[in-house]
Amino acid sequence: MNAVLGNQTAVAMPYVLEMKGMSKRFPGVVALDNVTLRLRPGKVHALMGENGAGKSTLMKCLFGIYHPEEGEVLFNGTPRRFQNPKEALDARVSMIHQELANVPERSVQSNLWLGREPMRRIGPLRVLDHRKMHDDTAALMQRLDMDIEPEARIGSLSISHQQACEIAKAVACDASVVVMDEPTSSITEKETEHLFRVIRSLTERGVAVVYISHKMHEIFQIADEVSVMRDGKLVGTYDAHAIDEAQLVNLMVGRASDQRFPPLDSTPGAVRLRVQGLSSPAPRSFQDVSLELRRGEILGLGGLIGAQRTEFVEALFGLRAVSKGTVELDGEQVSIRSSRDAIQYRMGLVTEDRRASGIFPQLSITQNTVIPSLGQYINRLRMVRHGDVDRDAERLNRQLRTKTASMQTAIGSLSGGNQQKVLIARWLMTEPDILIMDEPTRGIDVGAKFEIYSIMVELARQGKSIIMVSSEMPELIAMSHRIMVLCEGRHTGTLPRTDATQFDIMRLATQYL
Ligand SMILES: Nc1ncnc2c1ncn2[C@@H]1O[C@H](COP(=O)(O)OP(=O)(O)OP(=O)(O)O)[C@@H](O)[C@H]1O
Numbered sequence: 351m352n353a354v355l356g357n358q359t360a361v362a363m364p365y366v367l368e369m370k371g372m373s374k375r376f377p378g379v380v381a382l383d384n385v386t387l388r389l390r391p392g393k394v395h396a397l398m399g400e401n402g403a404g405k406s407t408l409m410k411c412l413f414g415i416y417h418p419e420e421g422e423v424l425f426n427g428t429p430r431r432f433q434n435p436k437e438a439l440d441a442r443v444s445m446i447h448q449e450l451a452n453v454p455e456r457s458v459q460s461n462l463w464l465g466r467e468p469m470r471r472i473g474p475l476r477v478l479d480h481r482k483m484h485d486d487t488a489a490l491m492q493r494l495d496m497d498i499e500p501e502a503r504i505g506s507l508s509i510s511h512q513q514a515c516e517i518a519k520a521v522a523c524d525a526s527v528v529v530m531d532e533p534t535s536s537i538t539e540k541e542t543e544h545l546f547r548v549i550r551s552l553t554e555r556g557v558a559v560v561y562i563s564h565k566m567h568e569i570f571q572i573a574d575e576v577s578v579m580r581d582g583k584l585v586g587t588y589d590a591h592a593i594d595e596a597q598l599v600n601l602m603v604g605r606a607s608d609q610r611f612p613p614l615d616s617t618p619g620a621v622r623l624r625v626q627g628l629s630s631p632a633p634r635s636f637q638d639v640s641l642e643l644r645r646g647e648i649l650g651l652g653g654l655i656g657a658q659r660t661e662f663v664e665a666l667f668g669l670r671a672v673s674k675g676t677v678e679l680d681g682e683q684v685s686i687r688s689s690r691d692a693i694q695y696r697m698g699l700v701t702e703d704r705r706a707s708g709i710f711p712q713l714s715i716t717q718n719t720v721i722p723s724l725g726q727y728i729n730r731l732r733m734v735r736h737g738d739v740d741r742d743a744e745r746l747n748r749q750l751r752t753k754t755a756s757m758q759t760a761i762g763s764l765s766g767g768n769q770q771k772v773l774i775a776r777w778l779m780t781e782p783d784i785l786i787m788d789e790p791t792r793g794i795d796v797g798a799k800f801e802i803y804s805i806m807v808e809l810a811r812q813g814k815s816i817i818m819v820s821s822e823m824p825e826l827i828a829m830s831h832r833i834m835v836l837c838e839g840r841h842t843g844t845l846p847r848t849d850a851t852q853f854d855i856m857r858l859a860t861q862y863l
């Protein structure tokens with residue numbers, strides 16, 4: 351069926367899907383204002399814009415998750431309005447969500463065929479056809495070159511594998527339109543290349559792909575057309591081959607931006623943190639990792655996904671058990687067994703997976719910001735100094751340019767990138783001496799990235815120490831004084847930034863592979 355769409359229909363009918371004049375309001379925000387987007391079969395249409403511009407909202411309106419107040423959707427020329435995601439899927443429109451939407455307790459296969467399970471007959475009964483489900487899943491994984499067990503529990507997989515499952519799910523329903531909302535936010539460059547091969551095989555079969563990403567180089571690699579949104583409006587749709595990065599940034603933020611990184615000009619001082627031979631009780635996790643972190647230093651922690659960087663920093667922060675090794679703060683050995691200990695030692699951790707370990711979706715931005723530092727705001731009568739809480743939470747979120755109608759808004763209703771900013775504000779509010787940031791700019795737009803880097807530089811100038819886990823090579827190189835690399839849980843080397851190249855980092859990151 352896809353072939354028909356791709357070859358013949360494409361000539362007679364240029365668009366597989368048209369969204370016309372879409373408008374959607376939330377209390378206090380116009381999320382979409384008269385947006386029109388047209389998709390061609392067999393093409394990759396990139397959707398770009400700052401955090402909160404309305405990209406996810408537009409796609410959720412298409413998918414029946416949100417219901418727009420105005421607008422019309424034409425699917426193959428016929429007006430359609432999907433009431434819920436199931437109707438969209440039945441019409442072969444699928445979406446990979448920005449926040450992973452899998453059911454963690456389920457197996458890969460049951461998640462993949464959720465609501466569309468293969469059945470077989472036993473006499474008068476119709477029962478689930480386990481064998482077919484397993485075999486179809488295995489075959490799909492093989493076709494997509496993904497090394498994932500059909501029986502594995504989703505929750506036990508790494509984020510990147512979970513994301514791969516989402517992609518497989520979209521392919522499994524034989525979609526004619528696939529929406530990918532920041533599909534590469536949790537996967538490595540190598541996995542991204544793999545995803546791009548999958549995308550190309552989809553477009554060759556006539557599938558229209560909507561690709562949302564903040565990663566500029568990806569857009570130029572994969573997109574045919576780019577639409578830019580700003581403040582809920584469509585700025586325009588452009589031929590991806592006829593526009594350059596500077597023009598694109600200009601369209602997104604409404605001003606020219608020639609600088610991606612602020613200069614890192616502080617000089618590290620005395621050693622603040624010394625870790626020696628830290629090992630996890632799990633043999634395949636981090637083993638024998640040592641490091642030194644100085645005052646005013648930003649230490650980059652590079653490596654591939656699966657290098658155990660997150661596990662290592664979580665252990666440092668008291669969230670995971672360690673079997674061996676010592677941690678010294680200012681020359682004194684300390685034992686950090688819980689995040690409460692870590693906070694007492696003036697450490698902060700911005701986590702990588704904001705949905706699982708970061709946010710309280712029902713609580714307000716202010717509440718989400720203040721949680722770990724609430725103790726600092728209790729007065730002698732044991733009452734919370736709400737005025738100070740509000741003022742400080744607001745100041746930090748303003749500094750990070752968190753886009754929201756009010757500080758009382760539930761964090762769950764913010765755009766993905768803006769939730770991330772609140773999490774950063776949260777740890778800045780604790781005024782930590784050591785701030786650990788795990789993929790701090792994931793899902794953050796270009797303008798706001800610069801703000802976050804500037805804050806990091808300022809903290810370093812004030813003598814604070816930062817450990818930054820990052821999979822973005824340019825970010826590691828530009829924003830760290832030294833870059834330490836892990837590979838499969840082992841420390842394979844540390845590079846001074848002056849002579850670190852992407853190649854050197856890659857070499858250390860793949861040493862054991
Ligand atoms: N359920 C909701 N309730 C209230 N406001 C919402 C809701 N969903 C989105 N919004 C608001 O709509 C606006 C657009 O958000 P959207 O998630 O579409 O942004 P985005 O372009 O996808 O940003 P990002 O790059 O950060 O993912 C934001 O101001 C957001 O706070």
Ligand SMILES: [Mg+2]
Nearest residue numbers: 406448765766
């Ligand atoms: Mg979004």
